[in-house]
Amino acid sequence: MTTVGVLRETAGRERRVALTPDGVARLRKLDVAVLVEAGAGARAWFEDIGYEGAGAVVAGRDRVYADSDVLLCLHPPDDVAACRPGQVLIGLLNPRSNRDLMQRLATAGVTVISLDLLPRTLSRAQAMDALTSQANVAGYKAALLAAEAYSGFFPMLMTAAGTTRPAQVLVLGAGVAGLQAIATARRLGALVTGYDVREAARADIASTGATVLAGPERTGKEGEGGYARELSDDEQSAQQSALDEAIPRFDVIITTAQVPGRPAPRLVSENALSKMRPGSVVIDLAAAPDGGNVEGSIPDTRTVTDAGVTVIGAANLASTVPGAASTAYARNALALLTHLMPRGEVVLDLDDEILAAVVVSHGGALTRKEIRS
Known part of the structure; x- marks a missing residue:
């Protein structure tokens, strides 16, 4: 036996x-x-x-x-x-x-x-896909963690004292974790925008009812197994410029982008962080000792920048559920x-x-x- x-x-x-x-x-x-x-x-x-x-x-x-x-x-x-x-x-x-x-x-x-x-493209192996199951949990918890850390409300609230506008949330990376974060943030009442370099992922964002953030046009962003590939230097530069311009408009940023076998791509620069409003929140699901999606994020650590932005390195969120x-x-x-x-x-x-x-x-x-x- x-x-x-x-x-x-x-x-x-x-x-x-x-x-x-x-x-x-x-x-x-x-x-x-x-x-x-x-x-x-x-x-x-x-x-x-x-x-x-x-x-x-x-x-x-x-x-x-x-x-x-x-x-x-x-x-x-x-x-x-x-x-x-x-x-x-x-x-x-x-x-x-x-x-x-x-x-x-x-x-x-x-x-x-x-x-x-396990490649996510093997349909008969979907029941074995532990990365997907754990990413699903992490994306859900990321939205809840962001709502807890944010200084305002996620939904629009109308009271006798006046109306509070809904939070503007940007989710970078529309894999399983990103899509779950988008769906959960929308259920909490936030106005949600998603971004991904892959055309199929942008269609997935739109299917949730979220807004798709436009970025530099590129082709061939798919990597092996359904993951995103690592971008070239020129692609990274164009993407960073577009994100640096867009990020300060949002109250909450949740980043989920990873490339298997490679360091996570840097998406939120120090320049973008410095321009965000005080009380804003950034959750980095790719935080790692060698760097994550967010410049200066530290795994399992909550820090506040000089500009009053809370940055949370949250690489192991599934463990908190x-x-x-x-x-x-x-x-x-x-x-x-x-x-x-x-x-x-x-x-x-x-x-x-x-x-x-x-x-x-x-x-x-x-x-x-x-x-x-």
Whole structure:
């Protein structure tokens, strides 16, 4: 019988868990044993007793490593060296930025599967698309966080004391997170505008009822897997000039633009920030130590500029909605496990287009050439 192990996340502010009790119950119906590290789901309000009631064995971390054939996580564990040869590690492992770690795991004989490599263009893999499910949560929370931080109201309010105008919100990047942020901000009553370099994404913005921000005309902005590609220097310059002019007109900016395997594009410059009205808010969902969409944003940090603009680096917003985010991620993981173990045992067919896309290492070697250092 195959055993799936669930690890407690070791990243400091991470509250999600890779499998919920409901997911355990579904695996048990497939005659798959489940080991859950004690306290793995506590920060998402999934208690050990719930896992045991669903049919899992709750155990210490050492046992989960030792007795599991497949390990589930979100981020690479701090003690990932505890993985043994032949084990399968599944998570959002960001292999393009963790190449040395991927090489060490490959050398150790660990089969690594990273869900963030799944192309969004594979329609039969949509149920496994963890990036989409987590981006959906992050976009929703970004709009709520912006509304909380903004010094005014999102909706227009008409009272005996007068009328308050609605907030003007600009969402940069119309992927899953951006579109969810647009939809949520509109439901809160804001006047919302969206921007994206991709023609299809601009059509998606319009379909929500939001206004589309015009920008410099370009062609061929689509990258691999449905993501935006990195812009040329000339394209970046033209885009920055247009955004610098537009951004100060808005009360709230939410940025969501990322390019897989590359630093996030800079969209909100210091010049644009300096011209925004005091009390305005900027939420950077792409904030990272090496820079995000917003100049000067710091991951997990709220700062206020000299001009009175609140800038929030919010790269891990899905973790702040841990119950919903964990439930969505667990469904993605279950869909992959069902595909990987059609009869309850691991069958790794690298000719399968889904597995070929997400398997990073197998048999002691890296399988994706772009991951090789």
